[in-house]
Amino acid sequence: QVQLVESGGVSVQAGGSLRLSCAASRVTYSSYCMAWFLQAPGKGREGVASIHSDGSKTYADSVKGRFTISQDNAKNTLSLEMNSLKPEDTAMYYCAANSRPSTYCTPGYLWPPFFPYWGQGTQVTVSS
Secondary structure, eight states, X not given: OOXXXXXXXXXXXXXXXXXXXXXXXXXXXXXOEEEEXXXXXXXXXXXXXXXXXXXXXXXXTTTTTTEEEEEETTTTEEEEEEXXXXXXXXXXXXXXEEOOOGGGSSGGXXXXXXXXXXXXXXXXXXXX
């Protein structure tokens, strides 16, 4: 069973930066997709960035140029570097994983039911 544990969420001022981490364990698939989702109060989860085991990365339009997803395979860690933060980035952030091919690791397929593995989330609050 894949286990994911997020960390790094804090309260920051608008314009600030933050780095979220997701420690992954028991990821035994040779091909996998890992993604970051956010869930704002009263809204559903939406994908913001994804990275496939083949190295390909994708981003939602709302975070392009501001957020960077990366993974450290040696440390089994997924990261999300968040810059130029805006109040509307305030949300609970989750990392998630599945074993789908890279074709399905793109914004159009970042649909929560496609991801069987989830972390518990980490809260990011951006104040104006």
